[in-house]
Amino acid sequence: AQSVTQPDIHITVSEGASLELRCNYSYGATPYLFWYVQSPGQGLQLLLKYFSGDTLVQGIKGFEAEFKRSQSSFNLRKPSVHWSDAAEYFCAVGPKYFGNEKLTFGTGTRLTIIP
């Protein structure tokens, strides 16, 4: 069965510092991978996605993620965080077409930004 692990429940970084959020997945075939962000009291918004091709994908708000098949990872990065990046971040993995498997979300990483 497919699964997603986000090993860091909570991360605190200083404004202007770099950020990396970890995501490891377990999936039998080529995965479709996503990063979503959830601001307090809001729904989820897509940051970026990977289906195929270039393993380094760019997203909105200056985020990027790199797909590493050998490590089963899809880590999210940002070179310099802003206070507005404080939110919860979810990694997700899924098949191309829903069947016995569907989109599976990780448990999330809460990001706190300190001045």
Place this chain on the structure above:
Amino acid sequence: NAGVTQTPKFQVLKTGQSMTLQCAQDMNHNSMYWYRQDPGMGLRLIYYSASEGTTDKGEVPNGYNVSRLNKREFSLRLESAAPSQTSVYFCASSVPPGGTDTQYFGPGTRLTVL
């Protein structure tokens, strides 16, 4: 273009009461989804509808029923609410029928069952 809308935003129920959560999307998407979000558990899929007229169970369907009323609307019903159903419920939609692609989320319904 409102995207995905959900009603109500907040609801408090007593154990055994029933209610229906409403969801509508105006993006002409084929697929719609219901998730629940609980602390430390991320989002879990309750039911989804790959296209109008079809529904299928997700990871945690017990205690819920759904109706895909038309292409725009997908409702979630709790027939006899239980405290374990206290959660935040999100509706989402995406373009492809039954395929994985960007999902657009509503703002959520915060449900408390006493």
